Amino acid sequence: MNRNTPSDVDVDADAALEADPPTEGVDGTDDDFEAGAQYDPDLDAENEATPCSYTDYRSGETVEDLPATGEGATGVEAAVWDALYGVEDPEMPVSIVDLGLIYGLVVEDGHATVDMTLTYSGCPARDMLQDEIRETVADVDGVESVDLRLVWSPGWTIEMVTEQGRSDLREFGLSV
């Protein structure tokens, strides 16, 4: 589809990222109005200044143990985590691990199993991102085969983003 939405974060997630917009200058005091204008609180209440009807942004619940971040991993698994940290979201300079997309990683006898999710069911970068992750993991010394499993439960929310991820997204210009 010819759309300019970010490839990996849908409009809803964007809305969540932009929750709590700055409210400077619209605090309802007379200072906000041109000199000479009459401030009529009743009128204002009637014509509530809501350019967008969406003011209720859901940020989601924290899920224990998610996202997986590889903390405490050793051996080949640690090396795979290092490699995964190097994979970035296709549209934002944030690692897919810090974005909270990786739900689990197990390496047994050279076979790596990765559980991951996507922020958005309609993510157009799905195939591209999955291919990149498979190749990245397969390139790690000690990994012979990769099984990448896409899971949807629990659903990704903004709460899955790590502190590092939040910092990277803020640096990018998103208020999280």
Place this chain on the structure above:
Amino acid sequence: MASAESVTADDLSADERDALEALLLRLADDEFVLAERYTEWQVRSPTLESDLALSNNAQDELGHARLWYDVLEDLGYEEHELIYEREADAWRHSTLVERPFPGGDWADAIVRHYLYDVAEKRRLEALEDSAYPKLADRVGKIQAEERYHLEHAQNWMERLADDDADDGGRERLQQAVDRLFPYALTLFAPVDDETEATIEEAGFRDATLEELATDWASEVVPFLEGLGLDVPIGEDDVLDLDPDVPRGRDGDHTDAWADLREEFTSTYRELGRSGATKIMEKPE
């Protein structure tokens, strides 16, 4: 999570596999075909915001269709076979979603959007505890995205029905309700009675179609009436289908479906494709 999944397609009896397939095709096909129709509004919606919103809904529905087609792969199908190579009469969507929009009528798009999304909400709730884990696992993700759709539809319904606007909005809504309501009832039409019974006995869905239809009507009818609209509903049984309206669920569709399918499969056929398109080839 996938690792917690216990029941798989291999554990099912032949009848249960058929029932699961029927359930999934219904879910996937509704979403896919509705998205095809929504995209017709791209760059044609009344305002930039409504254009973006409906386009985003279309993308959501395509994503949801894909989640269900993914599960169908457990039953031995591939996505490209299901979308581009399946015969028209093997599609199981409700005829509500395949109807063309008469003369660029935005009210038609909004009424359809509303009637469908209330049904979708009830249908997903009935899958939350599905005995087939891959069904239950996907529901939460879809619900989170569908909530916005319903809010969007209701918001537009209210605006179009606004008395103060005095611009004929409500008349258009009424015409769309009269036109679409008989088709909306096919959302609750059975594939066949045996299949529905198996879907329920296997615990794939924890409500009957009659229950879903009743719940749907108990939300939709008061809402429409509250907007000053008449609802063309029978006194006794909301599932009273007009015998002249093709149900879709049984493979019987309106002529508009053949045209729509012809259109979205034409490039695939012209290029002689035999697999789904990838955006880019892997680099050497």
